[in-house]
Ligand SMILES: Nc1ncnc2c1ncn2[C@@H]1O[C@H](COP(=O)(O)OP(=O)(O)O)[C@@H](O)[C@H]1O
């Protein structure tokens with residue numbers, strides 16, 4: 681388990697570049713919850729404010745791209761971070777601004793670990809990335825990414841591959857690696873035909889399978905964010921990529937088991953089991 685350092689000592693820092701979820705289930709709010717419970721100080725570059733609750737996203741206000749980039753500059757030039765995670769990026773101009781700020785700060789590529797959760801839509805089907813920005817996400821951010829963590833809908837939108845079994849999951853992993861990601865994790869949460877929820881990791885050489893029992897719950901809001909945030913936290917603590925993914929898979933599985941209802945729709949996964 682990842683833990684905080686002694687009192688008075690600065691913990692590891694992780695920067696999340698993502699959108700705000702007013703319902704507190706996904707996005708920045710989910711990332712910060714997982715970071716704190718894993719002994720990491722979370723920093724934030726807000727990309728968009730979503731008007732969101734348990735049933736959906738009713739409005740979005742994007743943040744001006746120079747302000748998104750300035751948040752990244754401000755945090756990295758003063759506080760310093762050991763890993764970075766991206767979630768909702770909203771638009772192509774924001775993606776370009778984020779990539780330029782990452783290059784200036786040595787984030788991604790051969791620099792600091794960069795986890796890219798290629799968020800395209802909320803679980804309710806509401807758009808969180810402009811359709812014309814999908815190719816930008818792939819062309820601009822994937823070659824910088826240490827790890828990309830698409831769900832099966834995102835795999836379909838970004839690569840055209842329909843994952844229905846292990847063979848197609850492997851094909852998707854190969855394609856994401858070809859598109860530039862050093863490691864690709866194809867999440868199996870949406871493979872609803874199985875009683876398992878298998879995630880497949882690939883680095884161009886070897887497949888690693890991270891299996892878990894499928895939980896029968898409608899309360900899975902923020903699962904993808906929680907997985908990617910936990911992986912980023914483990915990387916910031918110095919773990920290898922496969923170790924970080926194994927840790928994150930266990931973390932999200934426990935958070936799914938502790939998920940709770942909120943509102944009339946989908947409640948959030950809960951890392952709060954850690955403080956029981
Ligand atoms: N019902 C479930 N039972 C067990 N694990 C799940 C379930 N739904 C999702 N997961 C796991 O949670 C993580 C997030 O997966 P997924 O739901 O595919 O992503 P997203 O939240 O981005 O749509 C993955 O590790 C996946 O295997």
Ligand SMILES: Cc1ncc(COP(=O)(O)O)c(N)n1
Pocket residue numbers: 698699700701706707708730732767768799801802803804808900901902903904905
């Ligand atoms: C701001 C923000 N970021 C990410 C998600 C994706 O999470 P989910 O797939 O659980 O809806 C979201 N709904 N809102």
